[in-house]
Amino acid sequence: xxxxxxxxxxxxxxxxxxxxxxxxxxxxxxxxxxxxxxxxxxxxxxxxxxxxxxxxxxxxxxxxxxxxxxxxxxxxxxxxxxxxxxxxxxxxxxxxxxxxxxxxxxxxxxxxxxxxxxxxxxxxxxxxxxxxxxxxxxxxxxxxxxxxxxxxxxxxxxxxxxxxxxxxxxxxxxxxxxxxxxxxxxxxxxxxxxxxxxxxxxxxxxxxxxxxxxxxxxxxxxxxxxxxxxxxxxxxxxxxxxxxxxxxxxxxxxxxxxxxxxxxxxxxxxxxxxxxxxxxxxxxxxxxxxxxxxxxxxxxxxxxxxxxxxxxxxxxxxxxxxxxxxxxxxxxxxxxxxxxxxxxxxxxxxxxxxxxxxxxxxxxxxxxxxxxxxxxxxxxxxxxxxxxxxxxxxxxxxxxxxxxxxxxxxxxxxxxxxxxxx
Numbered sequence: 001x002x003x004x005x006x007x008x009x010x011x012x013x014x015x016x017x018x019x020x021x022x023x024x025x026x027x028x029x030x031x032x033x034x035x036x037x038x039x040x041x042x043x044x045x046x047x048x049x050x051x052x053x054x055x056x057x058x059x060x061x062x063x064x065x066x067x068x069x070x071x072x073x074x075x076x077x078x079x080x081x082x083x084x085x086x087x088x089x090x091x092x093x094x095x096x097x098x099x100x101x102x103x104x105x106x107x108x109x110x111x112x113x114x115x116x117x118x119x120x121x122x123x124x125x126x127x128x129x130x131x132x133x134x135x136x137x138x139x140x141x142x143x144x145x146x147x148x149x150x151x152x153x154x155x156x157x158x159x160x161x162x163x164x165x166x167x168x169x170x171x172x173x174x175x176x177x178x179x180x181x182x183x184x185x186x187x188x189x190x191x192x193x194x195x196x197x198x199x200x201x202x203x204x205x206x207x208x209x210x211x212x213x214x215x216x217x218x219x220x221x222x223x224x225x226x227x228x229x230x231x232x233x234x235x236x237x238x239x240x241x242x243x244x245x246x247x248x249x250x251x252x253x254x255x256x257x258x259x260x261x262x263x264x265x266x267x268x269x270x271x272x273x274x275x276x277x278x279x280x281x282x283x284x285x286x287x288x289x290x291x292x293x294x295x296x297x298x299x300x301x302x303x304x305x306x307x308x309x310x311x312x313x314x315x316x317x318x319x320x321x322x323x324x325x326x327x328x329x330x331x332x333x334x335x336x337x338x339x340x341x342x343x344x345x346x347x348x349x350x351x352x353x354x355x356x357x358x359x360x361x362x363x364x365x366x367x368x369x370x371x372x373x374x375x376x377x378x379x380x381x382x383x384x385x386x387x388x389x390x391x392x393x394x395x396x397x398x399x400x401x402x403x404x405x406x407x408x409x410x411x412x413x414x415x416x417x418x419x420x421x422x
Contacts, residue, residue, distance in 0.1 A: 020047030021098035021196035024129075026122035027067070029057025031173045032104040032139035032182040036062055039103050040070045042189035042404055046248070048196065051093055052076065053121040055109055076121040090121055094128035098196035101135040102126075104182055107144045110136070113162075114153035134162040135195055137188045142178030165191060166263065184237075186404040187263070190244040194266045207415035209250030214283060214290040215243040216297035216329070218258030220276045224321070225308040232298050233379040236260030238345070239296030241407035243268050246294070249411050254286040258297055276300050276326035287333050292341040292414050295330045298379070302326060334364045341417045343367040343410065347379070353387060353395060360389050366417055369410065370395075388413070 023043055027036040036052070043050050052067040053076035064075045076082065079090060094100070102109065102122060109122065113134075118124040126134055136157065144150060145167060154164055165188065168181040182188075217239020221229040236257060243255040244265045253268045256279055264270040271286075273279045276299045287293060302323040312319075330344050342365045346356045349372070356370035370387045373379060384406050385399040398406050 020049060021193075022049045022051070022096050023192055023196055024051055024053060024093060024097045024100040024125060025071075025192075026053045026055065026100065026102040026125070027058040027062060028055045028102060028104045028106045028109040028122070028139075029060060030104045030106040030139050031061060033058050033061035035182055035185050036103040037066055037070055038185035039101070039188050039192075040067060042186055042402065043192060044070065044072070045405060046189070046193055046408060048193065049073075051097075053090075053093070053125055055122045056120040058122075076125075079119075079121055079124060090124040091128050094125040097129060097132075099135065099192045100126065100129045100132070101137065101188060101192040101195075103137050103185075103188060104139040105136040106138075107140050107147070107150050110138065110150060110153045110157070114156040131161055133195060135165070135188075135192055136162055137165045137183050137191075138167050138180075139182035140167075140180050141172060141174055142176055142180045145180045163191070163195070186237075186241065186402060189404065190241070190248075191266060193248055194244070207249045207412065207419070208246055211251045211291045211415075211418060212286075212289055213243075213246045213251040213253050213414070214286045214293045215239055215246065215253060215255045216257075216279060216283065216293075216295045216299075217243065217255060218260040218262075219298050220258045220279055220300045220326075221274050222276065222300050222303035222326070223307045224304050225310065225312045227311050230300055230302065230304070232300065234258070234260075234298035235379065236262050238384060238403050238407070239294075240265055241403045242294050242296055242410055245404070245407040245411035246292075246414070248408075249415055251411075254290070256282045256286070256297070258299075276303065276329065280327050280329045280332060283329060283333060287336075287340075290340060291418055292343070293330075293333060294343040294410065294414065296345050297329070298345075298347065299329055300326055328363075330365075331363050337364055339421055341366050341414050341421075343369070343414065345369045345371065347371045347373045349373055353389070356387065356389050356395075360391065366390065367410070367413060369406075 027033050040050050050071045051073050052071050068075045112123050118127050165183045167179050169179050170181050171177050218236030219231045219234040221231045223229050240262050243253050247253045247267050255268050256271045271282045273282050303326050305322040305324045344365045346359050348355050352370050360368040368389045383400045384403045387395040389395050
């Protein structure tokens, strides 16, 4: 795409201040254990001090060397061969940890945690960590996930304060299709970070403390009839990551979300809507109280002029559809901008930077994130590529990279803009 040649500079990696929280990552012995590496990397990029502990079979599925390299610290593999600097490692690490997340929690490990066993690093440290809330990210076959014994063990752990992430649905490693996939590693890292809450400790990661941030996310849907609608492929991941990143910096966050298949980020007020007009109305109140608006939602520009109250039947002939424009949410709100920081997104297939600059000026934005959506980039992916534009500045290029990293970068940019405005 012609606009890609306009790159002039590259932003530094988005990192929170050093001295971040101490997070234990326990890894279970299941096929999804290799994704623990992504969780460790995401937490390190946020500024966490990460220590990895392995269950008794985890090393069969993921390399301890890889985890040691990514975490920058020794890996707990054998209770009887602890690194000398740890002392009684499973006790010391658990007492010092701000959060403890178990990745790819198998049915076996869940059962042993529920029974209070202490036969490996993960289970032993979990006993010492109590009563702080353990975070579990399960991964297993659908039949195992739904088995009454597993459900009972999960109820036991929840009763003791554990937090359980719902597994995703899809094609499993065994070939079955259903519930049991490990949640998105970026989501797991975000949940662990939220538990650690570095913003609650004075002087650490609180750049947005006392600030109110409004975020929009996901697509909108415009009904054609009771069973059909106009929409787009937005997954909402970018907006949800932005909401979590602002929360992690201490902000009070309201997330107005179109229809997506994502769990509510902990510590974020979520308002669910469907259409563009519903999204605008849901934003009006929070916007009056907000210090910043980050508009990530992919809002439908058009809606049917006369949606049918009943299903439109096939006739074998062509049909015409009259459309009318939806309200421009960001433009509408920008007319009452005041001292607020406004951030917009632009998905473009042609003349990326030229179109983005025009939108930046027209909507009185402080930042605009321009995303190319050609060649498989853009909607629905775990990663993003973007040019970040600001008035009077050269565009900064990001990625391709995880959406969580772009979200962290934007949250820090918003914090910096608000700090300069006082």
